[in-house]
Amino acid sequence: MSKIIRIGTRDSELALWQARTVQNALEKTGHKSELVPVKSTGDLNLDQPLYEMGITGIFTKTLDVAMIKGEVDIAVHSMKDVPTALPKGIVEAAVMKRASNKDILVHKGTEFLENGVGTIATGSLRRKAQWLHRYPNHKVVDLRGNVNTRMQKLKDNDWDGAIFAAAGLERIDLKPENFLDLNWMIPAPAQGAMLIVANEKDTYCRETIALLNHRESEICVHIEREFLKVLEGGCTAPIGALARIVDNEVYLKGALFSLDGTKKIEVDKKTPVSQVENFGKEAALEILNKGGKELMAEIKTVLK
Numbered sequence: 001m002s003k004i005i006r007i008g009t010r011d012s013e014l015a016l017w018q019a020r021t022v023q024n025a026l027e028k029t030g031h032k033s034e035l036v037p038v039k040s041t042g043d044l045n046l047d048q049p050l051y052e053m054g055i056t057g058i059f060t061k062t063l064d065v066a067m068i069k070g071e072v073d074i075a076v077h078s079m080k081d082v083p084t085a086l087p088k089g090i091v092e093a094a095v096m097k098r099a100s101n102k103d104i105l106v107h108k109g110t111e112f113l114e115n116g117v118g119t120i121a122t123g124s125l126r127r128k129a130q131w132l133h134r135y136p137n138h139k140v141v142d143l144r145g146n147v148n149t150r151m152q153k154l155k156d157n158d159w160d161g162a163i164f165a166a167a168g169l170e171r172i173d174l175k176p177e178n179f180l181d182l183n184w185m186i187p188a189p190a191q192g193a194m195l196i197v198a199n200e201k202d203t204y205c206r207e208t209i210a211l212l213n214h215r216e217s218e219i220c221v222h223i224e225r226e227f228l229k230v231l232e233g234g235c236t237a238p239i240g241a242l243a244r245i246v247d248n249e250v251y252l253k254g255a256l257f258s259l260d261g262t263k264k265i266e267v268d269k270k271t272p273v274s275q276v277e278n279f280g281k282e283a284a285l286e287i288l289n290k291g292g293k294e295l296m297a298e299i300k301t302v303l304k
Ligand SMILES: NCc1[nH]cc(CCC(=O)O)c1CC(=O)O
Pocket: 078, 079, 080, 081, 147, 163, 164, 165, 167, 168, 169, 190, 191, 192, 193
């Protein structure tokens, strides 16, 4: 059986780039597909409330609904935006080869880094906490919107810089004049990876999409997301995790921060690739045992 696979995508420039990349990869395996940009959830008319179907992610909600309504066959997501528990009936079909996992600072000159005072913009709790951990005297202001919007806001304001995922900028071909790789910053779990999801019962799509899976990327992001899942328990906290495979060993660096960046609890572990089962979970339990339990409880009371 062969059919045209309908690829659901959000309509931002980044999302469209990602969906086209999947379309091109499918083309190379001899499979035809079409892009279906999905704008908003609109008039839902679903039998069940979203939460009962396990739909929680703000970035992924729209596509989840389109999948469940049968309007698209697969959906392409930035994997770091996907909640660790997928909605009922939706499964991971493939993880594409990961691009850069780095965070970068787009700035207007780096003198402020030596001066001790500065203002940085980011909407991410993880980036804010890590920035303040390193630069306790700086101010961090909120910044939201898609990549283009955030870049424009940085230009329009007198902030010293804003933090972006390198992968996001590369994908929409934005080359900022001034930027700095933040090699010390621990990225979001699965940053730089794309996830393709399919309906559990759609064997044809699942088998076809599985051809695009990149095993090493999949192993790493699964460890990072397992670490996240065990730590957060359904709440968004300043958590970073990065797994890398070098010579058949997986290296994992993971950390939990307090919201103000004063506290950092971290792990640095390695294990043979053949023994990755529960590796992310064990790292998370280690964090919880080192004061992470109390810190998560504290974060949850503030964010509630
Ligand atoms: N949360 C927004 C988001 N989701 C995915 C990316 C970029 C691609 C990636 O990190 O995988 C971005 C932009 C950013 O964090 O600056």
